[in-house]
Amino acid sequence: MPSVQSLHTFALPAHCAALITITHPDSLTELDFSKPCYVMGEGSNTVFIEDFAGTVLQIATKGVAVTEQQNVWHVQAAAGENWHQLVIHLLEQGIFGFENLALIPGTVGAAPVQNIGAYGVEVGQYIKSVKGYDISKAQFVELAQAECEFAYRESVFKHALKDRFIITEVLFELPKQWQPVLNYGPLQSLDKNIVTAQQVFNKVIEIRQSKLPDPKELANAGSFFKNPIVGSEQVQSLLKQYPDMPNYLVDAKHTKLAAGWLIEQAGLKGFELGGIAVYHKQALVLVNQGAGTATELKAMIQHIQQIVWQKFNVQLEHEVRVIAADGNVQLQGVQA
Structure with missing residues (x-):
């Protein structure tokens, strides 16, 4: 069984029944999807806690094409492209909008699944369409933005199309009239009247590097938990106890x-x-400090969930995809 330890940035020891690298979308039509499979890019949002009893498909397709329209830029990017390198590539060409999403690990194909976001920007707002292979239909399909059902760290690819749609290409639409998004924490120190996209990019890099460890130096999967969305009445109650508690109005x-x-x-x-x-x-x-185990990770996740629940009556969900023998699982600590 091939090892997957080096394929996910949390680097827990695990194996899979088979490993296939996809370098061209057409090769997806030749695969047997009657058996379990797990699709991944660079493994920065995946943790294997057991040997996976199916095939791991590693998406490694490449290619970026930019088309200029009257008021927007259209950017077609293959699913296997590195996200941060795409941000740099566009910035160098004077195409702005992704600077707040700099240094987010992973691939272009993974971005719509999680609807990656940071510092006030979500990628879904810039996605015009997503192309992919619909396993149940055995054909390639293109979904418009509305069909992707983007929400906070959510998309149709995590629900109705989970395990049946493999993203092969994303089409982004970026307006030429750039507006900086500076309403998050440290970015508020920048002057919106004179700031450049490069300066926003640099600031985001500085912030992320000060808080987040490089997985090449210390194994991790980035932000492990979703920011919970709760009822506003509960928030008002919590603010009476914790007046400095950060909170962001959703609706x-x-x-x-x-x-x-x-x-x-x-x-x-x-x-x-x-x-x-x-x-x-x-x-x-x-x-993972080097010798961490899956048992310890599961215990850690559930301990954090339980302690936060006891203190705040708030339920935390892990954002990272946790993969067991039969596929994706959602861990939840005892609420008491």
Whole structure:
């Protein structure tokens, strides 16, 4: 069985029944999808906690094409392209909009699945369409933005099309009239009247590098938990106890809280369980200190969920895709 330890950035030891690298979309038509398979890019949002009993498909297609329209840029990018390198490539060409999403690990194909976002920007707002292979139809399909059902860290690819749609290409639409998005934390220090996209890019890099460890130096999967969205009444109650609690209005009835803040306030920043630890610079990140095990990681996830629930009555969900023998699983700690 091939090892997948080097294929996911959390680097837990695990294997799969078979490993196939996809360098051209057409090769998807030749595969047997009657058996379990798991599709991945660079493994930065995946953790294997058991040997996977199916085939791992590693998407490694390449290619970027830019088309100029009157008011927008159209950017076609293959699913296997590295996300951060695409951001750099477009910035160098004077095509702006992705600077807030700099240094997010992973591939272009993974971006719509999670609807990756950072510092006030979500990728879904710039996606015009997504192309992919529909396994159930055995044909290639193109979905318009509305069909992708983008929401906070959500998309149709995680629900109705889960395990039946393999993204092969994404078409982005970026307006030529650039507007900086500076409403998040440290970015507010930049002057919106004179700031450049390059300066926003540089600031985002600086912020991320100060908080997030390089997986090549310390194994991790980036932000491990979603920022929970809760009812606004509960938020008002919590603010009476914790007036400094970060909160971001979603709509009239819902507010987003900062998972990292909740974990830190629960006293878990720097907490260690065997070889797994809550990163000492950013409580939203879990790290494998070198000899961590899947059992320790599962215990850590559930411990964090339980402690945060007990303290705040808020349920945390892990954002990272956790893969067991039969595929994706959602872990949840005991609520008591």
